[in-house]
Amino acid sequence: xxxxxxKGKWKQMIGGLKQKWADLTDDDWKHIEGDRDxxxxxxxxxxxxxxxxxxxxxxxxxxxxxRKQERKIS
Numbered sequence: 859x860x861x862x863x864x865k866g867k868w869k870q871m872i873g874g875l876k877q878k879w880a881d882l883t884d885d886d887w888k889h890i891e892g893d894r895d896x897x898x899x900x901x902x903x904x905x906x907x908x909x910x911x912x913x914x915x916x917x918x919x920x921x922x923x924x925r926k927q928e929r930k931i932s
Contacts, residue, residue, distance in 0.1 A: 864920070868892035871923065878919055881905060 864871070872887065881904045890896040894916065901912040
């Protein structure tokens, strides 16, 4: 999912994101504000993941969201 789409749908997606990455604080979420790179950085920081792992987890999460959205449309 492209960064512009993430920012545009941020308010719709925030609930699922908070469930997935529950260790992120409200201040973290305010800092992220729909920015994919900031999300990756905060996941690295809070979970101790390498950049590649955090990037992969975020990519997989958004790919799954796209698949769910496509199934709803079909």
